[in-house]
Amino acid sequence: MTSTSPEAVRRRFIAASFVDALGQGVYVPLTMLFVHALTGQTLTAIGTGLTLAGLGALASMPAVGSLIDRFGGKRVYTGALALRAIGFALYPLAHSYPAFLAVALLLAVAMWASPPSQQSLIGDIAEGAERDRLLAWDRSLRNGGMGFGSLAAAGMLAFGGTATGFLAAAAVLAAACAAAALIVARLPVARREAPAPEAARGGYRDVLADRPYLALTAANFLIGFGYTAQAIALPVFLTRDVGLPDALAGAVFAVNTALVAVFGVPVARAMARARRARGAALGTVVFAASFAAFALLPALGGGAVAVLIVAIVYTAGELIHSAPAQSLSVQAARDHLRGRYLSVYQLSWSLCRTVAPMLLGLLLDAGTWQLWAALAAAVLAGGLILLCTERALPAAPVFSRSADTLRTVAVTRSA
Structure with missing residues (x-):
């Protein structure tokens, strides 16, 4: 059985x-x-x-x-x-x-x-x-x-x-x-209990009226460019501007994939001790640091070891940001409209991936550092939006803690 x-x-x-x-x-x-x-x-x-x-x-x-x-x-x-x-x-x-x-x-x-x-x-x-x-x-x-x-x-x-x-x-x-x-x-997933009639009403109008969640979505759109750059822009930058062989440029992607697969769960457990919005914002700071390092590589004549070190810093930013950011998007969605909430949030990824090839291509043609400066500005702006949105969110999505802790936080916030 x-x-x-x-x-x-x-x-x-x-x-x-x-x-x-x-x-x-x-x-x-x-x-x-x-x-x-x-x-x-x-x-x-x-x-x-x-x-x-x-x-x-x-x-x-x-x-x-x-x-x-x-x-x-x-x-x-x-x-x-x-x-x-x-x-x-x-x-x-x-x-x-x-x-x-x-x-x-x-x-x-x-x-x-x-x-x-x-x-x-x-x-x-x-x-x-x-x-x-x-x-x-x-x-x-x-x-x-x-x-x-x-x-x-x-x-x-x-x-x-x-x-x-x-x-x-x-x-x-x-x-x-x-x-x-x-x-x-x-x-064998149990069906969710139907909400009360007054709570069941609503649709995308309610989602679009939820300004804190729309702010999370906007932040994710900006931060998403940091993720899309790895597949779209980084290989061109490493081979054209840094002078790395094609095989080593591919190894950067392999290292990123392996590190995320191995350390994804341990880092997520560590980040669960922090407020989700602040943890995700910290990831954007690490992202920005890696972008600054990438921008310096051509001038410093960065070799394979230097590139891999910067790639590890980039992966650290992804690990730190992704766990609390994804949890925040799911936890902040109202249960009976979760599908609509998550579909709106998914649009931030979809739109980013749709416009990224054109924007990143223009930035690559602009020079060796412009791409990374723009990416750093985008992810830091996204992180700032997360921090500004935190107080407008209910306690449950912000904190990954027990019910007792959440009640304490709620009382503190209302005081």
């Missing part, structure tokens, strides 16, 4: 998340080559189609939030994984451009729907500090899964990516998503 203990539910959820991340780790680095090999479309047509699909997925996010609140994070996350399985299975058949666009849109919507529905499911599985721990485990193991998937993708390229190999990859990706969907669908 299958165990339904809370610990067993959490282990099975993490297993599904890891399988999901493995699939993303294979697909994301190979997207253009993967789609080109399977559909025969030109790279220009693929790039345009993927951009259009991404914009369509952005437009779908309000509907995703409403579906989460109506049917629960478990069902929407299961549906998103199932749609991804269908999309990967259909890619080899999408030889016409309209068919390619349809499959690309299906996959984009499913991928953007996964984070808010998954985080809402975590909110249903656990509460308080236990929810923080589950978020940390999920984030750490997802980094590990993405890393293993990226290694598999690199192996495919090293041994020569063939049409047959990409067909096999499509089948594996479809099977991985289907397996993850099956695991999630079988999770």
Whole structure:
């Protein structure tokens, strides 16, 4: 008989998340080559189609939030994984451009729907500090899964990516998503109790009226550029401006992935002792310090060791910021509107990733230090918004402490 203990539910959820991340780790680095090999479309047509699909997925996010609140994070996350399985299975058949666009849109919507529905499911599985721990485990193991998937993708390229190999990859990706969907669908998650009629009213109007949460979202939009720079701008900077070989530039990403996977949970536990907004703001300061160091590397003739040291500082900023920031976004969402709240928060990531290639490209062309100065200003501004927003938030999202501690804080704040 299958165990339904809370610990067993959490282990099975993490297993599904890891399988999901493995699939993303294979697909994301190979997207253009993967789609080109399977559909025969030109790279220009693929790039345009993927951009259009991404914009369509952005437009779908309000509907995703409403579906989460109506049917629960478990069902929407299961549906998103199932749609991804269908999309990967259909890619080899999408030889016409309209068919390619349809499959690309299906996959984009499913991928953007996964984070808010998954985080809402975590909110249903656990509460308080236990929810923080589950978020940390999920984030750490997802980094590990993405890393293993990226290694598999690199192996495919090293041994020569063939049409047959990409067909096999499509089948594996479809099977991985289907397996993850099956695991999630079988999770014995209790349905949330229905809120009182007066509390159940409302929708996106209530979310948009929650100014402290919108401030958290705006802060995340600014800080998100610090995350996107690693994949978009850092490889160009290291090879063009610092003079690092391509292989060493790739090693920086590998070091970051490994450190986040290994130290994600311990750092999250350590950060749980601090107020979430202040912990996240501290991470932005460490981020800014790493950006200042990156800006100095060309002038100092930074070698591989110096680059790796700065990359470790950057990773420390990510570890310090990500745990309390993600917990704050989930804990500050009102339970009966959690799907809508998290969908709005997800838009900050989505918009950042949509505009980042253009903005970061302009900054790279401007010189060797302008990019890092702009990134430092953006993340520090985000950190300042977090600090200014802290007092406007209820005690429960701010503190990762016991109920007694929260009551004490509430009394202190009201005094």
